[in-house]
Amino acid sequence: MNPQKRFVWAFLFFLPVLFVGVFFYWPLLKIFSHTLDGERINEFWSYLSSKPFRQIAWFTIWQAFLSTVCTMMLALPAAYLVARFSFPGKKLFQALTTIPFVLPTVVAAGAFMALFQRFGLDQGMFRLHHTVWALLLAHIFFNLAIVVRTVGSFWAGLDPRVEEQAKILGAAPWHIFRKITLPRLVPALAAAASVVFVFCLTSFGIVLLLGGPTRATIETEIWRQAVWRGDISVASVLAVIQLGAVMVMVLIMNFLQKRQAVVESKVELNPERASRKLLVGNILLLGILVGLPIVILVERAIGVGDGYSFQNFSAMADRISLVPLSSLAALKNSLLFAVVAAVLAALLGGVASFFVVHGNRWLSNFLDFGMMLPLGVSAVVLGFGMLISLDTPPLDLRSSWILVPIAHALLGIPFVMRTVIPTLRRIDPSLRESASLLGASPSKVTKYIDFPIAFRALGVGAAFAFAISIGEFGATSFLPRSPDRLTAPLVLFRLLGAPGEALRGQAMALAVTLMVITAATVILIEGSVFKRETIRSDF
């Protein structure tokens, strides 16, 4: 490699490293060093060994574990359906199951509250609201798509002839599943489960809104300590503990994902038509789990008085007092931020993916691990960290709007990478080899083979980053902002936070609009634009 090329590669490598370093690790380091006072170590220790903390830690792990197990079990039938069968509306089915994943937390919480009210589950004997069950239901609702996507696409790549032979030899279906299918699925199951586990471990809005005041997790406790008790030091201690737990999970995840990349030789078989029983069963299950809350939300948005109308939607353009800007203006902000976040995430995530796949082992592990962590860090602590670290020119971003898309990009990069890396890994090595053999230089190979294939995956990843940014609430709410730069989820939260029927109605209308935008993005991901090859995402 000549010096100029070497420089170009180094430059490219340092882009994502610099970005995550400056906007994630530096703020984190700064807030930890600012708040973790060695003299208070005894005090921290006595807090950590106190009964309330042990209860919180136990509940955090317990609910995350239970949520993960339930999600896995309920998602398996759908993953099976998607992997092995063809049926009319398959793309739509896949898109619909993915909507919740990108739905803003506030919206989902609102939908569940409305659902409980509708079926009388908010009070009395069969009360679900403010119980662990509400929390579990919401976690399942959110994470189902991860499992269906990850496990489904892995399952589709498994050779079905093994099962068929077992069947011919007279094995019972359950037996076949347990002895043949399940063991082969383990890498995908474990990878999906660890992602779901991390999400449930750090979930904030859901726990606060649906779990009620008696359920605290480490994430909500960080918030309570920092914001309400004014003790950022204890919050930091908790954040370090949580980060440690997440790091362990990410390591497991990366390890499993590498194992998963060793796919059996791909078989091209025409999938069977799904039996009616399987189809109806799946649609019923997902209809209740995913469809019902969404339907209720839509109904509340168009319900005015005793009838239905689009009044709430047409009111979105009006600016009302109490809330700094109209819902429409907030949507415009969100769209702008999401585009910037998606571009940043795609560029940086794309470059990082390339180095993960083609770099040496050390480089690859370093990037793969380092870029994932933002998903597991408490938004409260990161928000405060950005406040005290990005405070001197030329990086005094405390009052800049760019901070929001930057934070969103941090959360989007892992998704871009999870989509691009498997695609790059799946590029047939013989294709690259023949190109080199025929005299193509390494950069030509990259340009003519890697780029075109990765480009589509990059598009899918960018679309995910876009959808995540549109709905992001947690991190955004802990960043300083100017009133005319509020995002749609923030305005939604403000609308829900004021008395008066009209505001409530408009909140629901805004929620539905957000849902439609994210759904359209997902359908785009699944649909026609990327038809030529199904892009698999590993998350």
Next chain:
Amino acid sequence: MKKFLLLITVIFVVITATTCAEKKDDTVTLLTHDSFWISEGVFEEFTQQTGVNVEVQMAGDTGQLLASAILTSSNPSADVIFGIDNTFLQRALNADIFAVYESPSLSKVSEEIQLDTQHRVTPIDFGDVCINYWIDSFSSDLPPPKNLDDLIDSKYSGQLVVQNPETSSPGLAFFLATIAEYGDDWELWWAALRDNDVTVTSGWEDAYEVEFVAGGGEHPLVVSYASSPPAEVIYAETPIDSPPTGVLTDTCFRQIEFAGVVNGTKNQEAAENLIDFMLSNTFQQDIPNSMLMFPASNEAELPATFAEFAEVVEDPYMLDPEIIERNRNNWTERWTQIVLR
């Protein structure tokens, strides 16, 4: 490849350039909480008078606002902070984030709400956190409760929704009202309230929009604001003549919101002017409809709907901010043990 590199570089340069524009001298930055809002045109009047623009920055709820202000106190991003209330006031004063400024306009503000005698903060508005009730849920057979004592009466069993004082600002205010009333016996009252089947939520949204009748729930009593009934009229879906909710005026805790010049600001003069402006009629008369609070200035006139439906609470509960700050963490911990465990 070269084009790709160029593209990336250009994107980063553009982003850096747009965001690193130097802060201008003719701008004063106001840091506040998310509930802050003032009508368009109000700050323009300040700009006309002084030639200085106002840039508003929001930092979440009051607790988060204060935490951010304290964290950045060595290199403050704002010149004026608005929105610290009397429940958080002492924490702010202890952290020394405000500089002394005695506004000449203070003569228009009643002494009762001027809590800081050293004038590090200036009262801008106030409101009362009170129990709201759904009028149609009560009748002559079951009149609405009158005071805190009534709430533990078994007649009102299962009817009240309150917020967790550890995670909600009105929740904390109501909790402080009970301490102001019962002193050390507050624990007994809350134990009785728990036996009377009180519902606790994490935040106001959850209490009012889900559990309370107005939001579709079944509880006719909720901790909210004295200004919630006029809001029900102003923001009704189909116009109504009078609010469907009322206020129990003997259950109220007064919240006062303050503004202060940030200690270490480079814009001392503009910051002081902004405090004066926030006590002017232009700003004060906009407060009720924009933020659902009462103006601090005696000279400000109330808008019609607000004057008609907002209860003026005669003798609300109050507590010394210093006592609140000294005890709150112990109190709320005890409260959690008594009510939630």
